[in-house]
């Protein structure tokens with residue numbers, strides 16, 4: 001199966017349309033939906049026939065998706081541009097899984113950090129580890145950005161029904177407002193700061209950590225700092241130089257990418273919030289999906305199928321963006337998390353061979369929870385000029401058992417299903433005209449307004465359905481997306497595990513700091529940058 005053949009198939013399927021595919025196959029849902037326990041992936045509302053799926057599976061074999069997956073699980077250095085293994089799967093493994101990096105077993109080291117985290121989290125939760133004055137810790141402030149922030153933030157919201165530990169806050173932005181607004185909410189005597197940074201050099205995190213340090217030292221004295229800080233990093237020497245003790249430092253390894261690190265010690269704020277047992281259940285959910293990814297035949301393998309559908313939309317059908325719409329308010333930060341996971345991984349234009357990729361690569365990923373999105377941007381999804389494949393994510397059951405809340409869940413589910421149905425079916429001009437006439441409009445008015453009320457339909461969506469958002473189900477969902485991004489990267493032929501594209505801006509910011517501070521002239525800059533520097537100086541004078 002060649003790329004050209006698949007692209008021709010993609011174009012043909014678009015021409016045929018999803019409605020026609022349903023008409024031709026009344027059992028389309030049975031043929032194009034897939035289950036792993038209670039987790040269901042419905043691809044039937046995509047412009048994709050069963051034959052197209054077979055062709056995609058054949059292409060995945062040609063590209064060697066399964067062989068590449070096995071190389072990842074075997075600890076091979078598949079992150080070639082950084083010469084590293086990619087083993088976030090080892091973070092949620094059990095002893096018998098036997099993961100190795102460079103031939104060296106990693107299970108013991110992973111378990112030992114998990115146990116140290118558990119002891120620390122339990123101590124904070126039961127008050128046996130207290131602040132410098134002996135007061136119990138009531139608030140945790142995680143200081144981190146990107147992968148050292150987005151995962152724990154998302155997870156703390158997602159698993160809020162299990163949150164019985166101290167309150168959690170997250171400060172990421174270099175904008176002083178973020179730290180200032182957070183510090184207003186907490187009492188230094190009862191606050192623990194977690195400085196989370198894989199490299200321990202990220203300017204935002206280091207600047208915020210210094211501000212937090214001054215907050216504690218100013219209120220409680222320099223000697224109190226140690227009792228109010230802990231750190232998570234791979235750079236243990238830098239943590240120690242910052243002044244955080246070894247007993248309060250939780251490490252991880254260079255074979256864990258930042259955006260794949262929520263399962264590592266980066267998950268410490270989550271563990272403190274929900275407790276070590278629930279955190280283990282979160283890891284177990286991811287492990288369950290890892291095992292499914294590793295062993296299920298490709299035709300039943302959810303991450304492979306989701307990856308193929310994503311690639312189909314992006315490359316074979318040329319849709320440049322992807323909307324993630326969880327109909328689950330507690331997944332409100334999932335779209336932001338997936339933006340980093342997907343766009344930092346697959347936003348590349350050079351392939352593993354060092355040449356420009358022959359196709360488009362990662363799409364723009366965006367989204368908001370439903371039903372809120374319906375009242376904001378769904379207009380464009382239904383009637384805009386661009387087609388945006390939508391990924392609906394929804395749980396059948398809520399945590400809330402109060403009978404008076406039952407109606408909320410029923411309406412949530414009805415709305416979710418209605419949106420994918422509307423995108424697929426649309427409404428013809430004739431139907432729009434008839435509706436207007438029935439509503440009492442004159443034939444002239446009906447004629448005039450009907451085009452505005454026509455919905456083209458044939459707009460693709462994917463639905464992911466699960467029972468309930470437990471720690472296990474949530475871990476499984478996040479791992480599903482991790483592996484989906486991996487599968488797409490193999491189809492694009494790129495390395496999903498580096499992120500050189502973030503470097504240039506960082507370098508330029510370092511160079512611009514003295515210009516903003518007025519100690520260096522902006523004259524060597526382009527006229528826009530120099531002009532903006534001058535305008536800022538004027539506004540600040």
Ligand SMILES: O=P(O)(O)OC[C@H]1O[C@](O)(CO)[C@@H](O)[C@@H]1O
Nearest residue numbers: 146147148197198199202258502
């Ligand atoms: O954990 P660190 O090293 O502070 O990095 C934070 C984030 O910055 C990035 O390197 C991008 O600048 C991300 O990949 C990473 O998650």
